Amino acid sequence: MYLDIIKLADKLSCVTLLNEELKKHTSFKIGGPADLFIYVNSTENLKILLDAINAKGIPFFILGNGTNLLVSDEGFRGIVLSFAKKSNELTIENGNIINCGAGVPLARVCVTALKKSLSGLEFAWGIPGSCGGALFMNAGAYGHEMSDIIIEGTHITDSGNLQVLSKKDLNFSYRKSFYSDKSFIIVSMRIKLKEKSADIIRAKMYENISKRKDKQPLEYPNAGSIFKRPIGYYAGTLIEKCELKGKSVGGAMVSTKHAGFIVNTGDATAQNVCDLIKLIKDKVYKETGVLLQCEIKTLGNISF
Numbered sequence: 383m384y385l386d387i388i389k390l391a392d393k394l395s396c397v398t399l400l401n402e403e404l405k406k407h408t409s410f411k412i413g414g415p416a417d418l419f420i421y422v423n424s425t426e427n428l429k430i431l432l433d434a435i436n437a438k439g440i441p442f443f444i445l446g447n448g449t450n451l452l453v454s455d456e457g458f459r460g461i462v463l464s465f466a467k468k469s470n471e472l473t474i475e476n477g478n479i480i481n482c483g484a485g486v487p488l489a490r491v492c493v494t495a496l497k498k499s500l501s502g503l504e505f506a507w508g509i510p511g512s513c514g515g516a517l518f519m520n521a522g523a524y525g526h527e528m529s530d531i532i533i534e535g536t537h538i539t540d541s542g543n544l545q546v547l548s549k550k551d552l553n554f555s556y557r558k559s560f561y562s563d564k565s566f567i568i569v570s571m572r573i574k575l576k577e578k579s580a581d582i583i584r585a586k587m588y589e590n591i592s593k594r595k596d597k598q599p600l601e602y603p604n605a606g607s608i609f610k611r612p613i614g615y616y617a618g619t620l621i622e623k624c625e626l627k628g629k630s631v632g633g634a635m636v637s638t639k640h641a642g643f644i645v646n647t648g649d650a651t652a653q654n655v656c657d658l659i660k661l662i663k664d665k666v667y668k669e670t671g672v673l674l675q676c677e678i679k680t681l682g683n684i685s686f
């Protein structure tokens with residue numbers, strides 16, 4: 383089924399990997415193999431590949447940096463498309479507008495903004511995702527989110543058309559965007575920042591990363607906050623109140639540092655994480671009446 387796609391990808395100089403373990407591509411270090419993994423090297427080639435993949439009716443998934451993702455132990459019967467090796471598309475126009483390719487790590491954009499004395503992205507320093515993932519998720523922290531700085535997103539629709547959407551059409555809300563319930567592929571975004579002293583920007587970035595190091599279990603593989611913030615509460619505080627800090631199922635454990643995080647203590651399976659999530663949701667609901675909703679995205683056969 384995949385032979386024609388592999389031949390086409392080779393012709394387009396896109397690297398292909400068969401039965402690639404997805405645990406190598408997720409910050410949780412969890413996930414079985416994808417039948418086929420393709421590093422996409424340009425928007426044009428992505429369009430060509432998508433046409434072929436859709437013509438064959440093969441399921442596909444677009445992977446960013448895998449930092450908000452739980453992949454099932456059985457992996458994914460389909461094709462994973464990654465921009466990860468195409469991460470050099472970053473240009474600045476008019477002094478304060480940055481065009482970022484979807485595969486560019488958000489951290490690289492933060493550093494570029496600092497070097498150019500451009501402010502607005504300090505909140506994102508320490509969010510380990512790609513630009514595509516950050517736009518998809520409307521990633522945010524410390525009272526700011528991507529929607530504050532986005533001008534527009536460019537994507538390929540499921541029928542293969544390249545489209546540009548401006549901020550007002552991107553329907554941003556908390557950890558959600560226009561893209562969240564679609565299978566469109568974000569190829570780039572444009573953000574607008576403001577000039578400010580590099581010293582002030584650097585100080586804010588330092589402050590933010592210090593808070594992360596203090597509060598987040600960065601010493602273990604994890605996928606960031608597992609749950610969305612319920613209105614009027616903090617998920618971590620509710621979980622802690624239910625005395626679930628340190629609770630584990632197999633190798634998955636509620637972080638003892640921040641109860642909103644589940645960490646992989648070494649050999650966690652996706653099933654361990656799912657069972658722990660179910661346990662947390664049940665207990666928090668029984669004891670507080672709050673129904674937690676997951677923030678993380680899933681790939682493969684996963685249910686909470």
Ligand SMILES: Cc1cc2nc3c(=O)[nH]c(=O)nc-3n(C[C@H](O)[C@H](O)[C@H](O)COP(=O)(O)OP(=O)(O)OC[C@H]3O[C@@H](n4cnc5c(N)ncnc54)[C@H](O)[C@@H]3O)c2cc1C
Nearest residue numbers: 446447448449450484511512514515516521522523568606
């Ligand atoms: C230690 C740690 C701290 C974190 N802190 C924060 C935080 O403060 N705030 C926050 O919001 N998040 C945080 N996260 C979560 C995560 O980093 C963000 O959600 C990030 O935006 C995800 O980007 P990604 O590239 O890793 O996406 P992935 O995890 O690879 O994918 C997430 C979703 O986006 C989709 N996607 C990715 N790229 C594209 C694309 N090009 N086109 C279409 N769809 C795409 C995927 O299909 C998937 O559904 C944290 C995670 C970790 C591990």
